[in-house]
Amino acid sequence: MKKEKFSDYFNNWLYSENGYYSNYKTIGKQGDFFTSVSTSSFFGGSIGKKIVDTIKKGNLPKDTTILEIGAHHGYLLADIIQFIYTLEPELLNTLNFAIVERFENLQTQQKTYLKESFGDAINLTHYKDISEVVLPHAFIVANEIFDAFACELVYTKDEQLNMAYVKNHKISFEPCIDENIINHCKKYKIEKGEVGVGYEEFAKTIYKNIDKFFFLTFDYGDRVPRNDFSTRIYYKHEVFPIFEEKLKLEDYYLKADITYDVYFKHLSDCFEDLNIKNITFKTQVQALIEFGITELLELYKQNVDENSYLRESQKVKTLIEPTGMGDRFKMLLIEK
Template sequence: MRFSQFFNSWLNDGYYKKAVKIGKNGDFFTSVSVGSLFGVILSRYILSISSKFDGKISIVEIGANEGYLLADIIQGIFTFSPKSLSKFEFVMVEPHENLRLLQRANFKEFFGDEISLTHYKSLKDAKFKNAIFISNELFDSFACEVVDGEKMLYVGENLELFWDKIDPEIKDFAKKYEVKKGEIPLKLYEFFTNLSASASKFHFITFDYGDMGSRGDITLRIYDNHRVYNLLEEKDLSKFYKNSDITYDLNFEIFKSEFLKVKGVKFISFKKQSVALMDMGASEVLSVVSNSNNKNAYKNATLQLKRLIYEFGSRFKAIEFSKGV
């Protein structure tokens, strides 16, 4: 089978269906795992751009896993501008039932009945007047093909990897984006079309691994209990298949170009996560914590920001788009 089928089966027919945990007790860390500061900084930024919209705004997290990021954003909004909570509604787009159940349970624990959470299985089911879309490490889970010159990666019946003739359509796509060796993400344009159709006006923010343009290398890797494995070097994939995380670095040039094909969409910015978080108000958030005279809270927030800047800040990027605002 094509590698993209294998990749999709690994994650969506197996790994994600198990409602896996991330952080210390999972296979990998994300910026959200560091603590609540990531979401609190985002809440400050969301409040600053909310004035661009008239009427109710839907804050929509796509691929929320346990739901911690959106919960941290809500807590941040309440901290900085409690009266503003009423202008927002909170939404998650999640195709996996086990994850939806986990997200609802966590929200019930965090907020009781004070905050309502709306779920959609797909963006095709959603209709928003105004939306702020957020995601963290979402697009590295999109199925991809893997190319190396005139060859493309395939998977045999016993999960062995092998190279064979490249599909003409994939070859043309790789040539268009000057990818001689690396991953070719699939269905980005379809996803962006559905996202744009779901909202009259929107602002879109996502964080993920990657670079602007092809690295000329294959970045596929497996995360299992915080250890990293090179997919191409593993002789027995059966021990990882559907049980561990599989991912790759994004080519943001493909990401940007495919999104800008959608009518009305505008590119806003592309930055290292470290720069984006500072621009979104990280220093101001620390100042607020400092003024609270809670030394432990300030120390914790400072440590979190250092991790977000120095451990995640360079490899992760933030990219933003908008429509109608």
Template sequence: MKPFSEYMNEWLYGPQGYYARFKAIGKEGDFYTAVSTSRFFGATIAHHLVETVKEARLSPHTWLVEIGAHQGYLLGDMIEWIAQEAPELLETMRFGIVERFEALREVQKEHFKTRFGDAVTLHHFVHPAEVGAKEAFVVANEIFDAFPCDLVYKGKTALVDEKNHRIRFEGHDEQALAIARKYGQEKGEVARGYETFAAAMARLAKKLYFVSFDYGEKEARTDFSIRIYKGHEVYPLFEEGLDLASLFGQSDITYDVNFSHVMDAFEAAGFETAGYKTQLRALTEFGLPDLLEQLAKLGNQSLYLRELNKVKILIDPQIMGERFKMVAFQKGLG
């Protein structure tokens, strides 16, 4: 029997884990993300970065770093927008991806080579602290829901029998239970590793702005949200008759983020919470309407309508707009 967090870690990050090998995202994969929905997601964040540089909160020599980049689409979309809005920054900025898996690093290198040729140099790091920059703008999409979690229920934590993948609430992990008590949880998921990650992020750069998008709420849930995505179908972990053995490592497993836990971890590591908003509000404030207006002025009506329909998925309150949240942290920006 092992703690559920160890079981989930192997499911996602073990030698044959789901994220250890390249998996398609979008129509051909198991789920959609904001990145796979529209390039305007990355373009809008890039516009926010350009504004941050114009305001002199970060200099033109800042690093742009993505964490959990998958194929590298988000970072690529951001670089493409920077090339349009502020091409001079491509001469001064540096670009990097934090990626622990060699197989994914190779996929990212190939994507950038195909997309940019020799025009953009991509740097890779295994750990955030390896960057060691003077200043950085860091972006991540849907990473906090991919941290292994423990499951708590009435003062007990979940253990998993590796032979039959059965889950029993017979454990007593005091660290997990202490976190659960802090956020008033008797039943639900307790993420493990936020504190370690925040401490590593604090070493990424002396001056740092970090923005991330994920699904969840500011308060902990009072029920289990943990679920499995396979072929765009959603399976609650405790669904009767679910064959965990066949899904192990072959599907994504995730849960709703408790953003209060994320904020507490980063503030304890020396960050200031710079913002917490719905994806709808964040993208709007970052300048998405202005970007769409620029596209409309190009005069290609069919292109505009096609991209507008994609963007609606990002901001529709019934789809991604309200369910997904943006959280931002800063250190040394004043």
């Protein structure tokens, strides 16, 4: 195996022909990790309510496109659609739905699941890449995608910025010669950690191709750099920091999820640099409560038995608990 930048190794790990994301993976108790989507349908329900409220306020038209990027099985989009139907059923007659998914086998699974869930009640389009999406208006949803963008690993020693390379699944650091990485680390005062790759191109693409949009994303991370490595491997609900002693990357390569904390200041700056001013950053608990998750739970309580309500309220509590997902996950909402 030849020496390659860590970002290339990361991309191959997740997106090559046999990469971790090339085939459907179970999320939740039987998989490698939990997400907000696998925790409660009220996560998608809250987003559905936000979409309905946005349209009701006249900020998007009734025939807008709801676009999900990285839909996995299609559960989140299905939850969004179900709650839109519950809150404002006539919108399903005018809204369009779309998914960006590069792998055809996953497209097939998403189509099958949404067909089984809604029949012909929704209009669904698939795109293989975000660059193919050209629309007059859209509400874009991306849950935990930026932690799956490739990253470079950087480390400063004796005032020299070094960058990670991989050969035979072994990581080594060499003096960084990439001016973009050097300038990024100077700008954000990063001496050690990850530099997300591709954020700028993504922001430019949707800015150029979609005339008016709301872009909503949730991920783990923060607006301040950690100045430490957060890259880690998830395998069967165990977490392995990438530089853990005795960890052998070849044991997990292509078989487990690899991820890192998102630096939200970098991400929001990618949109600010395009002269977008309406950018909101919140914790997940703040965002979901603002979107109306407690109101939805109260509506649910009126229509089910007490045990069903208590089970669901416990799941919602997991989503918004400050000591757990509520603060660990952050939201960015961007309006063009």
